[in-house]
Amino acid sequence: QDQSQMGWDVIVVGSGAGAMTSAVVAADQGLSVLVIEKSDKFGGTSAISGGGIWIPNNHYFKAKGGQDSYDKALQYILAAGGGKADETKVRAYLDHAPKMIKYLEDKSRVRYAVAEKYPDYYQHLPGALPGGRSLDPELFDTSTLGDELANLRRPSPSTLxxxxxxxxxxxxxxxxxxxxxxxxxxxxxxxxxxxxxxxxxxxxxDRRAGLGSSLVCALRASLLDRKVPLWLKTDFRELVLDGDRVIGVRVSREGRELTLMARRGVILGAGGFEQNQALREKYLPQPTKAAWSATPPGNNTGAALEAGMAAGAATDLLEWAWWAPTIAVVGEDKPRGVFAERAFPGAIVVNSLGKRFCNEAQGYLEFGDAMYKDRDATGGKNVPAWCIFDAHFRFNYAMGPLMPAQIMPDSRLRKEWLGSVYWKADTLDELARQIGVDPAGLNDTVAKMNAYASSGKDADFGRGDSVFDRYYGDVNVKPNPCLAPIQKGPFYAMRMDAGDIGTKGGLLTDAHARVVRADGSAIEGLYAIGNTSASVMGTAYPGAGATIGPAMTFGYIAAHHIAANA
Ligand code: FAD
Structure with a gap:
């Protein structure tokens, strides 16, 4: 064991967007900062994400004449949060999120633009907006990163x-x-x-990075500007305590055990536990598999969660993930999340009985939740679920890794995908038999959907009724941009697993991002952000960017709190 003890004011664990935001702000507050990252690449899941951040009342939307307000957003989040969103923390979020992004825009290399048309996910709730709260990264010129570009976690092909x-x-x-x-x-x-x-x-x-890749490149460049060290291949193992106060971390760095002292605070931004099969089985609904998660394999295994719990932290929402159905693709190291395609007209998702179990076009969190929750309601098995479409859909639209056949016909798909990524048959009966779904149920469901497509009204689940559903609908399809018949063979099926884009529960924190015990007292010197902490949004996913927006905002809050108080 190496006893040499090295010290900084602040140690940040993890190099996702929240972690790097906290490091930028802490450095600007005059604190010495070290960022440690377990893998050999920086950026975490944030790097392969869409990089969207959900910031109510942001200055970009206002500058374009958009109308939003603190009270509207508060009402919306509390209504969405299923009674699990803590008002004090939600208020802290609404107070600081617009300041955080303005700060980064003014002082760092981070650049965003408003996605004016991207609607909040729960259009039926009071305070929802049809657009303006989700922000989308501008493209970033990666050549400015120099040699450090080699250490970037590269984006998923699905985001390019x-x-x-x-x-x-x-x-x-x-x-x-x-x-x-x-x-x-x-x-x-x-x-x-x-x-x-x-x-x-x-x-x-590409020379340019977009989406989450743009965000983490811009943050990494901002850390280089400030000469903040980021140690890769440095695995956080446990917290060092002096009595009740956290004073450092123990890490394993390229085979050596090190103790690193943090004079003023440790910020845990090390993601959730989605890559840890044992913790998934302990906390998440069953069945569950780490391999279904669209996050980087092996990165987020819950070490920070377990270390916080060992230091006496309370937890919340551990049975929740940021659900998103995923499609496993032979030859890729992680499955692809299916975010937009479920809204395209002419694809439906059914269970083992061949029945639909929810509105396919709704938000991914609710879709994933329905895969578990509505299992008993239909009597069928929703995990896995099956996405079904016809030759017309196949020609015109993408689904997972299948680009529209007009660009990428079946003859150009990888041979081994047939029977592993997609199934294909001349009739629905034959397709159902291939995938083990009840053929009669599937035929009934398709007949019903075809009738809904001509009336424009999904009488079962209201698909295409809301502005959010229609966001990814096809504007050229009438009367409902999310509904089209399934009638032209060959027919296709793709398997959807109950995947996620990270876990949602974690260490309980207060409005300053401090980790707290069950009695509400703060563990001095310990902060948690991003998916290491329980989501400020309770059980909801209010809009695109509601995971990274809070991760960055509470990173900003933690850095300020350390500078002001510790
Ligand atoms: P991460 O970004 O994963 O960062 C955690 C880092 O900590 C990792 O680099 C990990 O290696 C490191 N780490 C873990 N354990 C240790 C340890 N023991 N020691 C040291 N380091 C450690 N969310 C949005 O809000 N907007 C979007 O547009 C969006 N799009 C998405 C698209 C896709 C395809 C996916 C997969 C996800 C998307 N998400 C999106 C979800 C979002 O990316 C994650 O929820 C978020 O990035 C998690 O941030 P984090 O900081 O908690 O974790």
Whole structure:
């Protein structure tokens, strides 16, 4: 054991967006900061995400004449939070989130734009807005990172155009909703990538980073500007306590055990426990598998959660994940989350009885929850569920890794995907038999959906009724942009698992991001943010960016609190 004790004012565990935000702010407050990251890449799940942040009352929307208010947002979050959103913390979020992003915009390399058309997820609740609270990263020129670019956790192919080309969520939406001019938009992005000859000679990756990759690159560049060290391959193991106060961390760094002292505070931003099968079985509804999670394999295994609990921390929401159905793809190290495609017209999701069990176009958290919750209601098995569509859908729309057949016909798909990523048959009966779904149930469901497609009204689950459902609908499909018949063979099926994009429960924290005990007292010197902490949103996912927005905001709050108080 190496007894050499090294010290900083603040040690930040993890290098996701929340962790790096806290490190930037702490450094600006004059504190010495060390960031430690277990893997050999920085950025965590944040790096492979959409990078969207949900910030009510933000200055970008206001500048465009948008109307939002603190009270509206408060009403909305409390209504959405299922009684589990703590008002004091929600108020802290609403007070600081707009300041946090304004601060980063002014003082760091982080750049966002408002996604004016991206609706809040619960349009039926009071205080919901049809757009303006979700912010989308601008593209970032990765050449400014120099050698450090080699240490970036690269984005998932699912977040890139053609698996390669960076785009913003606003551009992606134009293409996915097939808005006017979408073909030109896509062509323009492809040409920009192709003709960047200087960069093409260096790398197959796009020079520009978008979405979560843009965000973590901008934060990493901001840390380099401030000369804040970020140690990769440094695995946090446990907290060092002096009595009740946290004074440091014990880590394993490339085979050596080190004790690192934090004079003023430790910020745990080490993600959730979604990659730890034993903890999933202990806390999450069953069945559950780490392999269903769309997060980087092996990264977030709950070490920070367990260390906080060992120091006496209370926990909350441990039975919740940020659910998102996922499709496993042979040849890729993690499955792909299915966020937008469930709203495209002409694809339905059924259980083992061939029955639909929810509105496919609703938010991913509710969809995943329904895979567990509504199991008894239908009598069928919803885990796995099966996405069913026909040749017309296949030609026009993407589903998971299958690009529309007009761009990527079946003959160009990888051979081993047939029977593992997708199933295909000339009739629905044959398809149902291949995937072990009740054929009569499937035929009934398709007949019903075809009738709903012509009336424009999903009488079972109201798919396409809300502005949110229609966000990813096809504007050219009438009368309901989320409904189209399934009638032209061959027919296709894809397996959907009860996946996630991180766990939602964790260490209980207060409005200053301090970790608290069951009696509400704070553990001095210990802060938790992001998915290491229990979500400020309770059981809800109020809008796109409601995980990273709070992670960054409570990182900002923690850094200020340490600077002011510790
Ligand atoms: P992470 O970003 O995962 O960072 C945690 C880091 O801690 C990791 O790098 C990990 O290696 C490190 N770590 C773990 N254990 C240790 C240890 N013992 N020692 C040292 N380091 C450790 N959310 C949004 O809000 N907006 C979106 O647009 C969005 N899009 C998404 C798209 C996809 C495809 C996916 C998969 C997720 C998306 N999410 C989105 C969810 C979001 O990315 C995560 O919930 C969020 O990034 C979690 O942030 P975090 O800081 O808690 O964890």
């Amino acid at each position: 155009l053609m698996g390669r080309i960076a785009w913003t969520a606003r551009d992606a939406h134009v293409a996915m909703a097939r808005e006017r001019g979408w073909r030109f938009k896509v062509l323009g992005l492809m040409l920009r990538y192709k003709f960047d000859f200087r960069w093409r000679r260096k790398s197959k990756f």
